Amino acid sequence: xxxxxxxxxxxxxxxxxxxxxxxxxxxxxxxxxxxxxxxxxxxxxxxxxxxxxxxxxxxxxxxxxxxxxxxxxxxxxxxxxxxxxxxxxxxxxxxxxxxxxxxxxxxxxxxxxxxxxxxxxxxxxxxxxxxxxxxxxxxxxxxxx
Numbered sequence: 001x002x003x004x005x006x007x008x009x010x011x012x013x014x015x016x017x018x019x020x021x022x023x024x025x026x027x028x029x030x031x032x033x034x035x036x037x038x039x040x041x042x043x044x045x046x047x048x049x050x051x052x053x054x055x056x057x058x059x060x061x062x063x064x065x066x067x068x069x070x071x072x073x074x075x076x077x078x079x080x081x082x083x084x085x086x087x088x089x090x091x092x093x094x095x096x097x098x099x100x101x102x103x104x105x106x107x108x109x110x111x112x113x114x115x116x117x118x119x120x121x122x123x124x125x126x127x128x129x130x131x132x133x134x135x136x137x138x139x140x141x142x143x144x145x
Contacts (some may be wrong), residue, residue, distance in 0.1 A: 004139055005137055011128075012068065012081065014070075015070070016106075017032055017068075018032070018044065019068075022053075022087075023063075024060045030054075031052070031054040034106055034109075036102050038101060043120050044118070045102050047102060047109060047116055048115060049114055050089060058087040063085075064087045064119065067082050067083070068080065075129060075133070078129040079128050079129070080127045083119075083124045086119070087119045089116070090115075099116055121141070122141050123138075123141070126138075
């Protein structure tokens, strides 16, 4: 579908924590992760150790899902993003480039060494009740998982 609608990008940039879901052998797991989003590359950048449950599961099965939501009790303000994606640990040759992007958003992360990951969306659904009750915008790549 091409370029991501700016409404997706604006919503993603307004937040900084995602709920990440992984699954191996029919055993799902969720974790909350700080993220930064690179709109030009349409990728999320997260840090987590490869030894965490979600890290080990992502190594074994790179197909993941994530969610970012606005917490509100006002029905007309409900917003949320659901994403199907591929998650990969960043190779050493690209580590510095993406670490700088992550540190720009979270400078205190310099205090902890951790593995960096790229999450590449394949499908995204953005619900935005400000556009009308239950209004959903869809984006997906040409090649799905």
